Amino acid sequence: MTELTELTIHEAYALLKKGELSSVDLTQAYLDRIDVLDGRLHAYLAVTSDETLEQARRADERRAKGEDDPLLGIPVAYKDVLCTQGVETTCGSKILAGYKPPYTATAIDKMEARGAVMLGKTNMDEFAMGSSTENSGYGVTRNPWDTERVPGGSSGGSAAAVAAQMATAALGSDTGGSIRQPASLCGVVGLKPSYGRVSRYGLVAYASSLDQIGPFSRSVADAAVLLGAIAGHDPQDSTSVDMPVPDYIAALTSDLKGVKVGVPKEYFIEGIDPAVERIVRAAIDQLKELGATVQEVSLPHTDMALPVYYLIAPAEASANLARFDGIRYGPREQGDTLWDTYCQTREAGFGPEVKRRIMLGTYALSAGYYDAYYLKAQKVRTLIKQDFDAAFEDVDVIACPASPTTAFRIGEKVDDPLQMYLSDVFTLALNLAGNCGISVPCGFDDDNLPVGLQLVGPAFGEERILRAAHAYEQATEWHKRVPVLSG
Amino acid sequence: MTLSLEQVTHIAELARLALTDEEKERFRDQLSAILDYAARLQEIDTSAIPPMANVLPVDTVMRDDVARLGLPPEQILANSPDQEDNMFRVPVILE
Numbered sequence: 001m002t003e004l005t006e007l008t009i010h011e012a013y014a015l016l017k018k019g020e021l022s023s024v025d026l027t028q029a030y031l032d033r034i035d036v037l038d039g040r041l042h043a044y045l046a047v048t049s050d051e052t053l054e055q056a057r058r059a060d061e062r063r064a065k066g067e068d069d070p071l072l073g074i075p076v077a078y079k080d081v082l083c084t085q086g087v088e089t090t091c092g093s094k095i096l097a098g099y100k101p102p103y104t105a106t107a108i109d110k111m112e113a114r115g116a117v118m119l120g121k122t123n124m125d126e127f128a129m130g131s132s133t134e135n136s137g138y139g140v141t142r143n144p145w146d147t148e149r150v151p152g153g154s155s156g157g158s159a160a161a162v163a164a165q166m167a168t169a170a171l172g173s174d175t176g177g178s179i180r181q182p183a184s185l186c187g188v189v190g191l192k193p194s195y196g197r198v199s200r201y202g203l204v205a206y207a208s209s210l211d212q213i214g215p216f217s218r219s220v221a222d223a224a225v226l227l228g229a230i231a232g233h234d235p236q237d238s239t240s241v242d243m244p245v246p247d248y249i250a251a252l253t254s255d256l257k258g259v260k261v262g263v264p265k266e267y268f269i270e271g272i273d274p275a276v277e278r279i280v281r282a283a284i285d286q287l288k289e290l291g292a293t294v295q296e297v298s299l300p301h302t303d304m305a306l307p308v309y310y311l312i313a314p315a316e317a318s319a320n321l322a323r324f325d326g327i328r329y330g331p332r333e334q335g336d337t338l339w340d341t342y343c344q345t346r347e348a349g350f351g352p353e354v355k356r357r358i359m360l361g362t363y364a365l366s367a368g369y370y371d372a373y374y375l376k377a378q379k380v381r382t383l384i385k386q387d388f389d390a391a392f393e394d395v396d397v398i399a400c401p402a403s404p405t406t407a408f409r410i411g412e413k414v415d416d417p418l419q420m421y422l423s424d425v426f427t428l429a430l431n432l433a434g435n436c437g438i439s440v441p442c443g444f445d446d447d448n449l450p451v452g453l454q455l456v457g458p459a460f461g462e463e464r465i466l467r468a469a470h471a472y473e474q475a476t477e478w479h480k481r482v483p484v485l486s487g
Numbered sequence: 488m489t490l491s492l493e494q495v496t497h498i499a500e501l502a503r504l505a506l507t508d509e510e511k512e513r514f515r516d517q518l519s520a521i522l523d524y525a526a527r528l529q530e531i532d533t534s535a536i537p538p539m540a541n542v543l544p545v546d547t548v549m550r551d552d553v554a555r556l557g558l559p560p561e562q563i564l565a566n567s568p569d570q571e572d573n574m575f576r577v578p579v580i581l582e
Binding site: 098099102103195196235238241304306311318322325327329330332334336338340343344347350352355356358359360362363372375377378381382385417433459 | 494495505517528529542546563
């Protein structure tokens with residue numbers, strides 16, 4: 001029999017429904033595995049063991065009373081940027097050490113209403129700023145495929161937990177690629193919903209015009225279920241859009257007849273790992289075999305996405321992170337004056353990358369530089385969105401790599417911020433344009449490191465990308481490979 | 488170098504960060520490199536392009552003015568590093 005921790009949501013659901021498995025047993029299997037493996041991988045910042053098992057017991061009771069839901073009793077993990085009432089939420093930052101939120105994020109409330117069981121909170125780059133999880137204030141997470149390598153970031157803990165079977169699924173957040181890039185580097189499915197699809201209430205803000213919460217899973221069908229659970233309007237987030245949530249499972253098909261796939265020529269550029277290019281191009285050929293038509297498209301301002309992102313996101317971050325001052329919560333470094341208290345608390349509490357982005361954003365918004373940097377970036381952002389709008393007049397879905405490389409070595413890029421920023425060169429533009437995107441496993445390089453195919457849809461086109469990703473996944477075996485791990 | 492040490496010091500003050508001298512030098516170099524990279528935006532003519540702050544139309548949302556319970560004070564204060572009489576205690580602002 002398959003190990004319990006290998007089961008997808010759909011596989012576990014089938015057993016739970018038939019009464020052949022209890023949530024308590026399934027949950028305990030995950031807690032045992034976390035106990036064995038997480039000392040080495042460090043995907044979790046906190047495991048909520050007792051409360052976890054209590055939730056599993058309640059889920060079994062609900063099922064015994066006749067409740068039926070694919071998520072009822074499924075053990076999942078949440079990125080530590082999502083507020084959980086009474087459970088420490090640090091965002092990977094020392095400045096929030098010990099912080100226990102007085103309320104829970106809407107996305108998690110919705111998961112809990114469906115009966116999902118929380119295993120714990122996952123590691124991340126501090127305040128979701130980074131592409132390797134090395135910027136966590138609490139130590140790096142290791143990639144389950146090669147523990148000398150990074151899991152990607154910023155949702156590296158969520159990606160590694162799902163890849164290493166330390167959670168059936170997880171939630172993360174994606175501001176410039178923080179779901180899709182770690183999903184690609186860890187060989188799991190990761191979906192960034194369209195801006196406005198999922199409520200951001202209780203998601204600690206990094207860049208509010210770009211942030212979205214989305215799922216990690218070991219199958220596309222699981223991602224469809226999770227998205228259906230967390231999507232929808234929330235009066236607590238005025239940017240969550242009031243439009244119906246479709247039945248994402250109903251959108252899944254095994255063929256792609258009639259689907260038009262665009263391949264952006266600007267995404268196959270110098271600097272891309274040749275193995276990644278070869279593997280992603282082979283995956284695109286597979287889409288053709290499934291009945292899709294494939295054509296080249298152009299997104300002319302692609303090379304501007306990185307500079308636009310690294311002005312807009314830090315500018316928003318510098319404003320959002322102004323609230324962390326040691327007055328109402330978090331550790332305080334008491335200075336002689338209030339001013340000193342602010343400056344010393346922030347100096348001690350924030351790590352290098354967060355300070356770098358606060359500095360960059362403060363500069364881009366400061367008197368005399370606002371027009372040249374921030375306003376200019378907002379204008380080019382308009383052009384980037386127009387590129388996608390034009391492309392989606394011709395095609396249904398855009399296919400490209402999720403990351404220019406496979407997982408890189410721990411420490412390889414920490415001293416060169418610009419090189420690190422280039423890790424997100426294929427994912428940033430979507431956030432700027434508000435589109436949705438998914439990374440689905442599409443092969444392995446010569447070092448047995450996973451590669452992700454990114455499928456991009458227009459805003460609120462999640463059914464299209466889920467359909468394409470599911471058909472591809474069903475026609476291939478990549479998602480069935482698992483990393484070999486021992487305690 | 489796009490940024491001077493004086494500018495870095497000024498930005499750090501605006502950002503309320505008590506940076507060390509070593510951090511100031513490192514950020515001068517790193518932020519200058521990032522800003523030099525961002526200079527490529529100036530190649531694009533955006534004179535006729537409107538800026539975009541958000542992909543969605545940002546409207547003010549109105550709701551009925553109905554009284555509802557907020558969080559109790561003890562819950563709000565639970566995370567505070569220093570408190571007294573149901574208030575946050577802060578260092579002296581005015582001598």
